[in-house]
Amino acid sequence: MASRSNTLVVPQATQALNQMKLEAAQELGVQLPADGYYGNISTRDAGSLGGYITKKLVQIAEQQLSGGYR
Structure with a gap:
């Protein structure tokens, strides 16, 4: 497995x-690899x-900042 340079702040x-990746792929009609290799x-x-x-992450953040996300 290759080393990842981007680490999650919240693992x-x-x-x-x-x-979210799966939902995006379905929405866009993109076939994701079964083995996880992109x-x-x-x-x-x-x-x-x-x-x-x-785009979705920005929408979630905007909702949270406006108090509309619970």
Whole structure:
């Protein structure tokens, strides 16, 4: 397994992020690799997933800051 340069501030968030990744892939019609290796996924698909996840995380943060997320 390759070393990861990005570590989670809250390690318990791994499951939530993985769930968000699966939901994003379903929404965008991107086939995720069953073995977890993303080296063969197209740059376009990887960018779409990353953009979608970032957009969702920003929405969650905005809701929390406005007091609308519980």
